[in-house]
Amino acid sequence: MSRLTDAVVLSQQIVVTATEEAYRVGHAELELDDLLVALTAVGGPAGDVLRSLGVTVDRARSAVAQVHADRLARAGVPAPPAQPRTLPRTGGGLPWSPRADRVLTAGQWDLRLVDDRRILRDLVREPSGFVAEVLAVLGLDAEGVLTALDAWVPTATAPSGALFSPDPRPWRTVTRRGWVPAAPAEVWSLVTDPARRTAWDPWYSAVEERADGVLAATLVGEAEGAKPVPPGFERQEVVPVAREEGRLVEWELRRPDRPGGAPVQRLAVALTPSGGGTRVDLTVRWLGVGGWRAVVGLLLRPVARLAWGQMLLAKHAGIARALR
Amino acid sequence: MEQPEVAVAAGDTSDPLTGLRAVSSLRVLVESYELRQVEAALRAGMSWQEIADALGVTRQAVHKKYARRIDPTIAVPRRNRT
Numbered sequence: 199m200s201r202l203t204d205a206v207v208l209s210q211q212i213v214v215t216a217t218e219e220a221y222r223v224g225h226a227e228l229e230l231d232d233l234l235v236a237l238t239a240v241g242g243p244a245g246d247v248l249r250s251l252g253v254t255v256d257r258a259r260s261a262v263a264q265v266h267a268d269r270l271a272r273a274g275v276p277a278p279p280a281q282p283r284t285l286p287r288t289g290g291g292l293p294w295s296p297r298a299d300r301v302l303t304a305g306q307w308d309l310r311l312v313d314d315r316r317i318l319r320d321l322v323r324e325p326s327g328f329v330a331e332v333l334a335v336l337g338l339d340a341e342g343v344l345t346a347l348d349a350w351v352p353t354a355t356a357p358s359g360a361l362f363s364p365d366p367r368p369w370r371t372v373t374r375r376g377w378v379p380a381a382p383a384e385v386w387s388l389v390t391d392p393a394r395r396t397a398w399d400p401w402y403s404a405v406e407e408r409a410d411g412v413l414a415a416t417l418v419g420e421a422e423g424a425k426p427v428p429p430g431f432e433r434q435e436v437v438p439v440a441r442e443e444g445r446l447v448e449w450e451l452r453r454p455d456r457p458g459g460a461p462v463q464r465l466a467v468a469l470t471p472s473g474g475g476t477r478v479d480l481t482v483r484w485l486g487v488g489g490w491r492a493v494v495g496l497l498l499r500p501v502a503r504l505a506w507g508q509m510l511l512a513k514h515a516g517i518a519r520a521l522r
Numbered sequence: 523m524e525q526p527e528v529a530v531a532a533g534d535t536s537d538p539l540t541g542l543r544a545v546s547s548l549r550v551l552v553e554s555y556e557l558r559q560v561e562a563a564l565r566a567g568m569s570w571q572e573i574a575d576a577l578g579v580t581r582q583a584v585h586k587k588y589a590r591r592i593d594p595t596i597a598v599p600r601r602n603r604t
Contacts, residue, residue, distance in 0.1 A: 223554070224554035224557055224558055225550065225553070225554060225557075226553040226554065226556070226557050226587075226591060227553070229550065265547075266547045266550065266551070269540075269543050269544045269546075269547040270544060270547050270548060270551065272540050272544060273534070273540065273541060273544030273545075273548070274534075275544070275548060277551055280554065280558070283558075283593070286593055286594045286595055291590065292591060326543075326546065327543075328543075328546075331543075423594060
C-alpha cells in the first residue's frame, strides 16, 4: 500500500475506533478523550509514541475517567463511575463535538501530514487543556510528548512470513494491514476459535464447527438489521486450507447452495508481534471466472478492489473491537 | 454529599477556570446520563412522545438527537434504520 493509502486507512481506523470508544462510555458525541484513547488503540505513529511513554489503552481510559471525576469533585459534584456499554455488532455514526471536529479536520488535506501525529499534536495543544490534564494524570507533560512526537522515527515491522499459503493459481489479491493492542496469542485464539467467529467477523450471524473441521456459517441478513441476502448465498462453508500455529490461518469460502456457480475465494489472517501488540495482515484473494463475467469483472476491478479493501477493514475493526 | 452543599460548590465562582472545566465535564456527564435514560425508557416500552414529554422537549427534537445514537438492538417501532 502507498503512504497515502496507509494514511487514509489509518484515519478511517481512528474515527471508527473513537466512535466505538464514545459509544462504550456513553458519550452523545465523539469527544477529545475518545480520540486520545483511539490513538493508543490503533497502530499509528502517535500510538507508538504514547506506548513508548507508557500510555496503553487501559491507562488512557482510566486517566480520562480520572480527569472528569477530579473536575467534578473540585466543583463538589459526586459522580459515580458509569459501567461501559456493550458495543453493538455494527457501529453507527456519531456526530463529532465541535472541538473534536476541529482537531480531526484541521490540516487533513495537507498531504505532508500523512500520519496521526498531527492529531495528537493538535489534541495536546487544544485550547481547553483537557488532553494536557489527562497527560498530567499519566505523569507526562505536554512539551515532553510534543518532543517525543518530533523525535519519532518509523520502526515498521515487516510481516514475519508469507501473508497466505503458496498456491500457483492466478489469484487476484487484496491485503489490508492493521494493528491491535493485544498479544499475538490472544489474537490467534480469537480468530481460530469457531465459537468466537461471530464476535469479530461481521459477515456471519452463526458459525458452527462440523466434525470434519469445516465451519458451517450463516451470513448476516435482514434479521440482524443488514441488507437481505440473495437466495443461495445465506449458507457458507469456511474450509481451513492452511494453518501455521500462532502465525497464519487461511480459509476457503464455499457456497454449498451454488455448486460451481461462485468464484473461489480465500481469506487469510497473518499475525506478527509488533510494538507491544500485533500486526494483523488480512488478505482476501479470488480466482477470476471465465465467459462474459470475466469482461464485467475486468471493468469493475477497481470497484471490486475497493469493496474488498473495505470488507477487510471491517473484519480488522471486528478483531480490534473484540480485543479492546 | 448533601444537595445544598453540591449546589454551593458547583456554583462557586471564585475560581472560574476550575468552574468552567467542571461545567464542561458536567455537560458530558449529563449528556451521557440522558442517552442512557432514553435507551432505558425505550427498552421499557415508552414512546418517543412520552420521553420528549418527560424531558420537556418536542418529540421531533428527542427523535432527531437520539434515533441514531441509541443501541441499534433496541426494537423501536418505525425507527429510521437507514
